[in-house]
Amino acid sequence: MGGALVFWIGVLTVGICFGALFMFRSKTDPTLWRTCTILSFASCYLMWGLTYLAQLHPIIVPKRDDLRVEL
Template identity: 75%
Template sequence: MGGALVFWVGVLICGLCAGALFTFKGMSDPTLWRTCTILTLSCCYLMWAITYLAQLHPVIVPKRDDLRIDL
């Protein structure tokens, strides 16, 4: 798993957002439901992608405390 996973999940989310454009036809306010669905999918994807990439390539490298000290 690497950076390509973020791309493929992004393609999946784009597909779901495109699918949301053609749903919610029989509801009372389809524009509101469509907008909420697309914004929810986009925000959840961005939060996941930023968190995943931050753990994949950390800015600050963690330091280990349990390393052996050479005397």
């Protein structure tokens, strides 16, 4: 899976955001609805992507504490 998953989910998010441009034409205030939808999807994607990549390639490698030195 790896980094390609982040790319494909990003393409899906861009598609949803592009679809939001045409979805809110008949509402009372379409600019507000479009802006909120696009910002929500973009923020959720960025949070998910950063969290996924941080777990995929951690900066600090976890170390085990239960290893004991034999005397």
